[in-house]
Amino acid sequence: MFAVGIVAPRGTFDIMPDDAGLWQFVEGLVRETFEKCGYREIRTPMFEHTELFERGVGSTTDIVEKEMYTFKDRGGRLITLRPEGTAPAVRAFVEHGLASRALPAKLYYMGPMFRYERPQAGRYRQFHQFGMEVMGAAGPEADAEVIAVPLEIFRAMGIQDVVVNLNSIGCPSCKPAYRQRLQEAYAPVLGRLCPSCKSRYDRNPLRLLDCKSEECRAALPEPPTIFGQLCPECSAHFDGLRRLLDKLGVGYVINPRLVRGLDYYTKTTFEYNVGGIGSQDAIGGGGRYDGLVEECGGPPTPGVGVACGMERCVLAAQANAADQEYQAGMDVFIVSLGEAARERAFELAHGMRREGLAVDFDMIGRGLKAQMRYADKMRARFVAILGDDELATGEATVKDMSTGEQTRIAQAELAACVRRQ
């Protein structure tokens, strides 16, 4: 710890070299999978005008009400560290006129998000998400793809037993009637609801559904579901989505209480849950947002997307799979004895690196044994020893660290010799 006691801020953490290999593995998997499916990366700023999230995510959401990192910059602009990836992606889609280029636009992103919450297992103030967005595709094929592709990534990571929760929350033509029906159903028991649900009753009645408090569940154990009230279009969309998921063999649970905390969703909402990572068991979620592009100043454009929490995925992968080694190791470590040999080692190492090999050498003039130990810890496949003898003849002693076999070869042959094995 630092003398002045400075540590990483609350809710943040360092990914240290021992863990970075695993993260690189996950990141590579995400990229590879998305690109294989025809998605292209978009990188948006880490902060945006606060207004984007207030309008896009919705002013009654927990994110906007109490979780945003918002501040005034030196120019007096109101700025917010991005709490999620969809609103910025939509903003960029509109700003750069992607709507008038080839549709659908299939985008993916990966990077840090920020929410001011009390940290706990699987929850941080700076966390990482990967996600995908399809804009300009109204049919259920887009929803089905957006649900299926992350499952592919989970599977490749070794995450088992992912439960897909699925729901539809309707569209502007059928949602209002359902909202009203919910309010009517809850009206008689309003006095028995928890304080936050009392305010939800007026502001965002759908959120009454996903309150987990005992009192609210007891007040109305079986609230009316939307399924009888979906308009023909939403109903057909939902059926179509289910058919496609069945075709892919993707299992799911219909959960009429799955509302999700973002206001922009229409029709499809879904969430992935796993066990064994603490009480925050959602590793990803998403849904359709057919009005969002227009809301952000673009032409009417349907959209659907998903976002997954990378640290929760990593936790789930570690809970399932045994510890795996993701560190690369290196091809050759050059051991040098004496100053002249060290200079030669430096020269040889850089030359071999130019030939594409992973090579390191001793920089601090330690003894032979210490250098050997270090080479072993760095998991070098070969060690090349340079001492006075080798220096005199222009050779090196090459040791295969897995077998212990040793040979002397010309220094000029080193790279070729290593590459052969």
Next chain:
RNA sequence: GUGGAUGUAGCUCAGGUGGCUAGAGCAUCAGAUUGUGGCUCUGAGGGUCGUGGGUUCAAGUCCCAUCAUCCACCCCA
């Protein structure tokens, strides 16, 4: 924002009812092996006992406060 638990070495943790220079394992470094890693043995370095105050002849230990971490609630990734 609310509740609970926990803060002793880089890491994981011991230290009944207060009492000598605060310990172990792992890790690091070195030696055993004067030019050879892993295994073994030996040794060394490394500690404001989270911080501040209080009680006491005496506090890592008891009391209060504070900060931090973890877990849970809310909600979400």
